[in-house]
Amino acid sequence: MSKFDDFFQTVLDGVKDAGGEAAKDFLKQATVDSQQFKAQAEANLQRWTTERANGEIDDDEFQSLVRGQLAEATLAALLKAGVAQQKAAELTDKVIDLAISTAFKFI
Amino acid sequence: MSSHWMAARARWLSVFCVVLLLACCAPIIADYSLDAYKNATTLKAETFALIDKSGEKYISHKAEAETLTTKVNAAYEFANGLANNSLSAQQWQIMRNPNGNLYGGFIRLWQKGPLPPAFREDLKTSIGRGYDEIICLEINKKDTQRCFSAAAPKT
Numbered sequence: 001m002s003k004f005d006d007f008f009q010t011v012l013d014g015v016k017d018a019g020g021e022a023a024k025d026f027l028k029q030a031t032v033d034s035q036q037f038k039a040q041a042e043a044n045l046q047r048w049t050t051e052r053a054n055g056e057i058d059d060d061e062f063q064s065l066v067r068g069q070l071a072e073a074t075l076a077a078l079l080k081a082g083v084a085q086q087k088a089a090e091l092t093d094k095v096i097d098l099a100i101s102t103a104f105k106f107i
Numbered sequence: 108m109s110s111h112w113m114a115a116r117a118r119w120l121s122v123f124c125v126v127l128l129l130a131c132c133a134p135i136i137a138d139y140s141l142d143a144y145k146n147a148t149t150l151k152a153e154t155f156a157l158i159d160k161s162g163e164k165y166i167s168h169k170a171e172a173e174t175l176t177t178k179v180n181a182a183y184e185f186a187n188g189l190a191n192n193s194l195s196a197q198q199w200q201i202m203r204n205p206n207g208n209l210y211g212g213f214i215r216l217w218q219k220g221p222l223p224p225a226f227r228e229d230l231k232t233s234i235g236r237g238y239d240e241i242i243c244l245e246i247n248k249k250d251t252q253r254c255f256s257a258a259a260p261k262t
Contacts, residue, residue: 048229056225064216065226068208068233075198075240082194082244085136086251 037076041069137192139249146182147245151238153178154210158231161213161222172214179203179210198241202234209237 045066052062153175160168183199186192205211213230216222222230 051225051229056223057229060216060219061223061226061229064208064212065229065233068212068230068237071201071207071209072233072236072240074201075237078194078198079240079244079247082136083247083251085194086247089136090251 037073041073044069136248137189137195139245140189143182143186143189143195144242144245146178146185147238147242150175150179150182151235151242154213154234154238155231158213158222158227158234161217161227162224163221165217165221172217176203176210176214195241195244198244202237202241209234 048057048062048065051057052059057065157168157172157175160171165172179199180203183196183203186199187196189195201207202209203211205215213234
């Protein structure tokens with residue numbers, strides 16, 4: 001195996017490790033979050049329905065709360081996109097650092 | 108010049124091209140902004156204070172409400188003015204939208220009449236979570252971590 005092949009393999013192994021952890025963590029987090037969000041949404045809907053039935057809130061207010069929950073979900077999705085973007089940027093930085101430091105070892 | 112040397116040189120050059128490509132094509136997100144963080148946390152507290160007063164007539168607090176709306180609009184403009192910050196700007200747009208159902212919706216409904224206690228509490232929870240999403244995104248620009256929000260509950 002040439003020096004270049006060694007270098008390339010070392011970088012690939014590093015990327016696999018870094019990418020694997022980030023991907024696993026992201027998937028695990030996304031599953032937990034969606035389950036918790038769904039449970040919370042159901043509990044909210046139940047509470048608002050009761051409040052509407054008791055006359056504590058009117059139709060406009062009830063609708064506003066339900067639609068507000070959808071707006072919250074959109075904000076949460078934007079947050080997720082931002083976190084994923086940031087993690088991808090961090091991973092790219094790691095790969096670049098790894099490639100450069102590995103290259104110096106092999107030169 | 109030997110063909111072996113040429114081949115080795117070409118391969119090292121390809122490595123530098125890959126590194127360059129990674130650097131050029133990395134997803135870009137705005138840097139953490141302390142001002143943006145302060146905007147969100149302060150406006151969350153000020154919105155809660157205004158919701159507490161929304162059991163009274165809007166007209167009695169019109170000036171206060173308009174001042175806060177201006178601040179929320181300014182927070183959107185600040186976020187929208189930062190480079191590579193479209194996700195945060197979209198969040199602020201949803202929060203302030205007068206036809207929406209978070210801060211903008213709260214003001215719209217209040218203008219129709221005083222808001223009942225149960226709704227005020229529900230609004231604080233809903234709008235509070237919305238602000239938490241904005242705050243959480245700003246925090247994550249500095250360091251990816253979990254933070255308290257509807258999408259990422261505290262553990």
